Amino acid sequence: xxxxxxxxxxxxxxxxxxxxxxxxxxxxxxxxxxxxxxxxxxxxxxxxxxxxxxxxxxxxxxxxxxxxxxxxxxxxxxxxxxxxxxxxxxxxxxxxxxxxxxxxxxxxxxxxxxxx
Amino acid sequence: xxxxxxxxxxxxxxxxxxxxxxxxxxxxxxxxxxxxxxxxxxxxxxxxxxxxxxxxxxxxxxxxxxxxxxxxxxxxxxxxxxxxxxxxxxxxxxxxxxxxxxxxxxxxxx
Numbered sequence: 199x200x201x202x203x204x205x206x207x208x209x210x211x212x213x214x215x216x217x218x219x220x221x222x223x224x225x226x227x228x229x230x231x232x233x234x235x236x237x238x239x240x241x242x243x244x245x246x247x248x249x250x251x252x253x254x255x256x257x258x259x260x261x262x263x264x265x266x267x268x269x270x271x272x273x274x275x276x277x278x279x280x281x282x283x284x285x286x287x288x289x290x291x292x293x294x295x296x297x298x299x300x301x302x303x304x305x306x307x308x309x310x311x312x313x314x
Numbered sequence: 315x316x317x318x319x320x321x322x323x324x325x326x327x328x329x330x331x332x333x334x335x336x337x338x339x340x341x342x343x344x345x346x347x348x349x350x351x352x353x354x355x356x357x358x359x360x361x362x363x364x365x366x367x368x369x370x371x372x373x374x375x376x377x378x379x380x381x382x383x384x385x386x387x388x389x390x391x392x393x394x395x396x397x398x399x400x401x402x403x404x405x406x407x408x409x410x411x412x413x414x415x416x417x418x419x420x421x422x423x424x
Contacts, residue, residue, distance in 0.1 A: 243411075300346050300406075306357060308357050
């Protein structure tokens, strides 16, 4: 399996522009997670999906952020309008569900976002 | 108090020595515990998980869990320069959510 795929790997944009990050989870995984990582705040969970349905979006910082999962093999995280404080590395991760507590999350390579 | 706490480091260990990384958690109902390694500029990757009290060994890595003390650790034997990375502790709590620590930066000195 190719693992979790994210695109783009790097994104530089100007304040006020719309940014769309993309993720393809590992085939067969039931859960998909979007994280943001910064030096100051570490790894933060933004939102996660189970079988394409958003379960918890309490980590989404504000209404400028939105996420969708139209099918089992694709998800997007959109920021509109973007601000310099959104600069971070955004990770997508996926996880199978076996009913046990040891289900593991597998991370994509991340998208490094810089908002000027 | 943070739900999952780690010393941010950096922790500096001579090559060949044992590196000991620690993590404490607040939710007594936590079910399982994960150690991830993250190289600079890369994504977190799983090293191992543990869910029963005691030790679990995998090669040079040993995870130790003490639920009574709400404490989990990772020991790395015969440390190598390639072990230099940030180590993230993650705890699956009673709500089945994975809660992440801030990570400990480990430096192995040749």
